[in-house]
Amino acid sequence: MNNRNKILVPTSMVLALGVLSGCDPGGDNVSSIDPVVRGSSASPATVIEKQVDATAGGRGAAPGDAVNKYTYFDLDNGEVVNLTDVQAKTNLEWDVAFKRTNFKLNGGVSGEGTVEGSVADAQDEFYDAAGDPVNSVFINASAGSELESFNAISDFSDLSFEKDRNIPYIKGDGSSAGWWLYSGEPSYAVSANADKWWLVKSAAAKNDVNSYAKFHVTDIVQASRDITLELFIQGVSDDVFPTTPTTWTANIGAAGGSKCYDIDAAAEVACSTSATDWDIKVEVVGQKWNIWTNGGVSGSGTGAAFGPFDSTEEVDYVSGTVNSAGTSLSRMYGRDSAGGVFKDNSWYAYNLQENNKLWPNYRVYAIDTGTAKFKFQVLSFYDDAGASGWIKFRYVGL
Numbered sequence: 477m478n479n480r481n482k483i484l485v486p487t488s489m490v491l492a493l494g495v496l497s498g499c500d501p502g503g504d505n506v507s508s509i510d511p512v513v514r515g516s517s518a519s520p521a522t523v524i525e526k527q528v529d530a531t532a533g534g535r536g537a538a539p540g541d542a543v544n545k546y547t548y549f550d551l552d553n554g555e556v557v558n559l560t561d562v563q564a565k566t567n568l569e570w571d572v573a574f575k576r577t578n579f580k581l582n583g584g585v586s587g588e589g590t591v592e593g594s595v596a597d598a599q600d601e602f603y604d605a606a607g608d609p610v611n612s613v614f615i616n617a618s619a620g621s622e623l624e625s626f627n628a629i630s631d632f633s634d635l636s637f638e639k640d641r642n643i644p645y646i647k648g649d650g651s652s653a654g655w656w657l658y659s660g661e662p663s664y665a666v667s668a669n670a671d672k673w674w675l676v677k678s679a680a681a682k683n684d685v686n687s688y689a690k691f692h693v694t695d696i697v698q699a700s701r702d703i704t705l706e707l708f709i710q711g712v713s714d715d716v717f718p719t720t721p722t723t724w725t726a727n728i729g730a731a732g733g734s735k736c737y738d739i740d741a742a743a744e745v746a747c748s749t750s751a752t753d754w755d756i757k758v759e760v761v762g763q764k765w766n767i768w769t770n771g772g773v774s775g776s777g778t779g780a781a782f783g784p785f786d787s788t789e790e791v792d793y794v795s796g797t798v799n800s801a802g803t804s805l806s807r808m809y810g811r812d813s814a815g816g817v818f819k820d821n822s823w824y825a826y827n828l829q830e831n832n833k834l835w836p837n838y839r840v841y842a843i844d845t846g847t848a849k850f851k852f853q854v855l856s857f858y859d860d861a862g863a864s865g866w867i868k869f870r871y872v873g874l
Contacts, residue, residue, distance in 0.1 A: 523626075523872045524554055525855070530574035531865030546573035546580065551843065551850050551871060571845050574867045577834075577857070579818035581843065584639030585773070586814040590846035592637035593817030596629045597840035602825070607651065609825040614835040619855040619870075622838035626853045632842045632874065640816040642774065645781045646674050646767040649820075653784065655693045656765050666765065668693045668704070672784040675796050677809050678739055678755050679770030679777025685712045688796025689739040689755070692787075693767075694723075701728035701760045709739050716795040726758040734759035755779050772811030780809035817841060823854045834864075849874045 530547045548557045548570035557570045564570060564582075568589050573580050582589030599622075602613050650658030655672055659665040670692050678687040688710040695704040704725040708717040722742050726735035736747040736754035745754050754775070757768040770777035782805060785793065792800045799805060818841070826834050834857055841852045852871040859866040 523870055525868065525870045526554065527856075527859065527866055527868040528556060528574055529865070530576055530867045531863075532575045546575040546578075548573045551845065552848060572843065572852070576865050577824065578813055578815065579823075580640050580814050581816060582845075584814075584816065585642050586640035592639050592844045594632070594635040594637045594842040594844075595817060595821045595839060596632065596635060596842040596851055597625050598821065599625065599837050599839045602837045607653070609828060609837075611828045614825055614828055614837065617835070617838060619838075622853070625838060626840055626851065626870065629840050629842075629851045630874070632844070632849055635842050637842070637844050638816050638820075640814050642812065643815045643819050644766045644768045644774065644812045645772070645810045646769070647784065648765050648767060655767060655784075656696060666696055666698045668696045670694050671787050673787065673790050673793075674781050674783035675793060675805070675809070676739065676756055676769055677778075677780045677782075677796060679775060679779035680752060681778070682712045682740075686796070687712050687740050688717070690717050690790070690793055690796070691756075692790075695725075700730055701732060702726070703728065703758050703760075705737075705756070705758075707739070709742055710796050711740070717793075728758065728760050732760040732762065751775070752777060768812055772813050774812040780811045782809045824857065843871075
């Protein structure tokens with residue numbers, strides 16, 4: 477497993493601060509595009525810079541609110557396509573869409589297009605051998621200094637492209653950043669990564685109050701697909717997590733499948749007949765080990781998750797709504813969503829100086845629309861005033 481693709485913070489967590497730093501989670505106010513354009517079309521000789529308003533999610537809009545949507549962009553014409561999320565599912569005009577730190581491509585589960593993505597330059601020098609960010613490299617990098625890496629890409633022939641798929645917010649990829657670990661050769665063992673913790677918000681609120689769980693995976697029996705979670709459950713009448721944990725073992729079975737858990741009832745429930753009640757779904761399908769929440773692409777509820785954080789930080793999260801410093805967590809939860817190359821290979825690092833700031837890693841992505849190929853690089857998450865959710869990027873056709 478390659479740890480260089482490590483997502484350092486949940487995609488909805490980032491708080492707004494500074495031009496190369498700070499973002500706030502979620503927001504779904506799609507408004508205008510503020511372009512910085514070099515050239516009028518994506519010709520091979522023209523590098524185009526754009527900045528689009530992708531502030532959707534995190535502005536208090538409900539999931540069903542019309543403004544809680546992606547911003548859709550057409551690389552060929554270099555402009556935003558005004559679409560609702562429903563319209564975008566069947567529209568072939570857009571190529572890439574933005575919703576704060578979430579990006580998706582028009583293909584696979586995200587749309588009926590043929591758009592695929594890959595990584596042309598992973599910017600490995602931004603990470604150490606363990607896949608952790610090298611702070612000095614991130615902080616000293618700029619759009620100008622990383623133009624050389626962008627210009628150096630001239631051929632996609634050796635790249636492997638992928639379409640979008642549904643991706644759980646709770647990371648599970650076998651790396652040290654996720655809830656399970658993969659040993660590789662010779663044992664090919666899957667084991668629990670008990671050092672990683674998450675918060676989960678219930679799929680439904682009672683009297684406008686959600687319940688919450690703080691959990692980590694403590695054990696995995698690979699052969700029988702038994703997965704054990706230790707949870708601290710904060711009910712709707714509680715203000716903080718209890719000190720006594722609840723243990724749930726999802727006995728999935730060697731053939732694979734899924735099991736679901738209702739944190740309000742503190743009990744396992746049937747995933748199919750309790751579609752509105754389950755909050756955590758543990759799933760093993762082939763080689764994929766997933767944990768889903770009941771919201772976004774994976775459920776009809778409004779469930780979401782926040783994390784990961786290490787065991788040393790676990791004590792700081794005293795409740796599902798506020799941390800030990802008194803900071804509200806209400807806008808830091810993220811939902812399962814569609815994605816592909818941009819989620820597998822995150823374009824940013826977060827909180828490098830413990831001050832809620834975000835830095836791009838200037839990875840160069842390859843995008844194949846089926847009719848044209850482009851190289852693409854994210855430059856910033858902020859406008860000139862420091863407001864978050866304004867994605868600045870450059871791209872050029874090859």
